[in-house]
Amino acid sequence: MHKKYLFSLSAFMLTLLITLGLASAASSPGGSQEILSLTSHWVGYIGIVVFVVAYAFVMMEEVTHMRKSKPVMLAAGIIWGMIGLIYAMNGITGVAEVAIRHNILEYAELFLFLLVAMTFINAMEERLVFETLRVKLVNAGFGFRKLFWITGLLAFFISPIADNLTTALLMCAVVMAIGKENNKFILLACINIVVAANAGGAFSPFGDITTLMVWQKGIVQFQEFLVLFIPSVVNWLVPAAIMHFAVPNLQPEASTEQIELKRGALIIIGLFLWTIATAVSFHNFLHLPPMVGMMAGLSLLKIFGYYLNKTHKQNAATYDPQKAEERIGQIVPFDVFTKVARAEWDTLLFFYGIILCVGGLGFMGYLGLVSQFMYLDLGPTTANILVGVLSAIVDNIPVMFAVLTMMPDMSHGQWLLVTLTAGVGGSMLSIGSAAGVALMGQARGKYTFFGHLKWAPAIALGYAASIWVHFLVNGKLI
Template structure:
């Protein structure tokens, strides 16, 4: 049965890779195979488990999935409204000059995505950064390069803050690293992002001419834009001072958006803010659901725990590097949880390199991080195969960042 379940996971991965060949939406195949795997777990329990044990495991996984699913829904609804209002484009046009070299623009986008993801969660940062890229109306090849950079920059930006990445928070909560140690990680992270920007910008030689598009003269849109900003800031502050889950704060902000829309548009039958929930990419949400069901299944059958045995084969630094590579195939949260539960003996410097590895390594494949999946849903030019064409560049940048995290850790300790 375990071999069959592993085969199902492998088939799901293969169907994602070959989506352009079979022309079957990846959301459909991953949801089918993810639910099939859990059905088999119930029908053929392993290791002496009964249906109640498996139900508890499923409930735990569904809770994690629902939290991410609802958070993504709330963030995407905000961004859908702001895009419709043209507020994101307007903000960009006020900051950028009317003519700008494509290489310089690449570095500006890298910096924006990096620092915005330090202040916000990865999903929101990706949505806003991708909206920025799409508003520039570049050709398909250039748009793809910018989107690849956004994924890497977003994953790198949050790795040094406990509010920016879940795995960083998990390692911090286990008292493996201190906040001042983590802050130093931002240096190699930023260097690696700028290195990738430099590599991706090499063939770019043109100029971008920004043509501002008229936006709706709607003060309500400005108010909701402010609500969105306050929601992001409140998510960080409330999580730090009171442990409030980000999902709860974002849903609260979304409810305020709906109430403001109802009060301000009550005489306008054309505008109903609830309609924006219907225009978000539900195939992205279903893809998330299928992927996380499969990852949860792998966790329950002990596959993730067996990956920890890499530390018995490789030196600690080498094993940490490989864990980053594996995080592009397996969700980094259960992977990090398995490492923390295994009580591997590592010094602070090694925990810092692991923090960087599991936070950034998922950028190597488009399905390896939430940022990648969101980018793939928003940018039609991004597929599994087209993203892989840049994996060598990403691997070089990741390796430089990993080496930098090693130097930072051993300099501090």
């Protein structure tokens, strides 16, 4: 169990040690009188060590059971505290404050956007939207091989809207309900779901945090993500086709479980789609942050929640007690603030820590050195492919935020390439994406790190094929 974390930590530390070595070898640039280069300063060295230690705790979350937001939030405070100290000692005021406020603004836009999306997902979950889909799939009586393809296909097409993590958890619940004790099927189906969910999330701003950050930054417009559709399909289909022959050719028993949507479920789905359209319109046509459209959509959900509260039936005795659990949405009032409270706060605060940590190291000068090495010395194509590989080890969020902070000068096709590689690269290891980590917990003992690692060559082949197809299909943009 601990070997996978030692592997990830070793690779992560090697990456940062290379960066630190570059920093130590580099001469301090003259630069502006107000912007200090701290790459060869004790503050810079301590900042790197603090971030490495904090991220080590993040990667060992499953072992330590300490939420991932705690170490990175502390690391962010230490890094920016040291920056503030050294600037104050040099009599430079205001520069560090402007820099950290810029990072906080970026976080605030991401935070509000994700908070609304999570609230809608929680509302749909409470209205039994996802549970109803799960039951219908379980009741259909599909064989293992057919279910392998159906869950993968649904994961691929649901994740662009509902995000890859939520989609993976939903499909895993279906697989667990039907697979039961067939561990081989559950393992293969979970690997397929992780790859499909990550691939589906790569061609939509709503499918992954990395694509959302690229879209909010204004680098890639909403409709332009669609050119990544074919490379994303290839990324999923190649390993899925290879794994297909290993899936047991068995027919499990169909379930007779019954469930109904709660009142207002379909309207909430419609409001969610309307909210997405509003966010896209605000960003594309009004040139406003998409979170403004998302917050406007949240207000509609709150107003509809008010309507549900005013019209819900007070007398629970009129309902069949056996149906009480299914129909509780008509007995207990709908409260939108409970859906806000159930947002993934640990994840939201983790983003705060990561954005400020990476922003702080960038302000010290490290990201400039990394950008010089990766995008000028290695070249953008090699660098962007490497980003995807690092995403499998370190997680794509800090890697992509680092790229966006560096803002290398490269073509539109190269920005699409790094969007693709950061989105799908994490599929190569089970710990490389939120979907993989979540499924290891949901299917504990059945979907494992080493079980996923066995099929890593097939997934890597899909990764390479998707990059080749991107150059083939979108070559004119490179």
